[in-house]
Amino acid sequence: MKKTAADLEQIRKETLKNVELRTGKDGYKIIVGMATCGIAAGARDVFKEAIEKVIEKDLDSVTVGQMGCIGLCSMEPIVEVISPSGEKTRYIKVNKEKIDNIITSHIIDGNVVSEYTSES
Amino acid sequence: MREIALHILDIFYNSLQADSSLIKISIAVDTKKDLMEIKIIDNGKGMKKEFVNNVLDPFTTTRSTRNVGLGLSLFKASTNRCEGDLTIWSKEKVGTIVKAWYKYSHIDRQPLGNMRDTVYIMILTLGENNLIYSIKKDDESFVLDTRKIREEMGDGSPLTSPEIMGEIKMLLEEEEKKINIS
């Protein structure tokens, strides 16, 4: 059976619910793709860097979580940032340096790093 | 994958995705037998018999975002390059056992890689579930059981609090110094 976009979104939400690290309700969420394609491309190190930066900078309301494959395997590691108001930004081919910049610019200063997004 | 640890992380997510509440991961090296064996055991929803028989075929997947599943077949391929193999046992509503082994001294074997970061991230994504991680080389062994850690804390606070994660990291670092698996 073919799944609709709404179905997929629901599945993703359920996965997310299970892996949230912290209970920051009103903060940004950082979601790292951790399926085979993501892991092979370096998602483990990106995830770890995200956690360490969040702890180091005392970003108490920020949640770091993981998600499965979203079908864009050649663009992994993929990181999605969800703003407190629910706006989603998708970053592609993320590495340690990019996640550092995303945390400083987007999460702390509120400026999307558009050169890392899938639209640019 | 560049490291065996990355295969292990990937297979761990299969278990987590299958609603397992307890996942056991063991790595054992026997230098006399020249053998490295990895087991990932879960109590998740398991697979139907016909499905297990085909699961090492990349075209068997229940994922909806692409029609190939890579995790298990990639892991198996890496063992086959090193006089090893991968087998799967699974039973519906009981769980799944993935067993993989390599000839330890084989020149084509990837390094075990960074199990410290791998286990750290597993624990961060466990949620309410538990992990028993054990690593052994000949007579040296180390076990980390998140159920025990939760018990010792006693107050139901999550494993993901920075203080507890800091301690877990220290434990894993000490283990790495003691048990040297390439």
Ligand SMILES: Nc1ncnc2c1ncn2[C@@H]1O[C@H](COP(=O)(O)OP(=O)(O)OP(=O)(O)O)[C@@H](O)[C@H]1O
């Ligand atoms: N521990 C498990 N318990 C239950 N089902 C499993 C387990 N491991 C694998 N499966 C089933 O086998 C299928 C194939 O697994 P495999 O890891 O090879 O690919 P995938 O997870 O579908 O995709 P990918 O690993 O490429 O992200 C999964 O889709 C899932 O249905």
Ligand SMILES: [Mg+2]
């Ligand atoms: Mg998989």
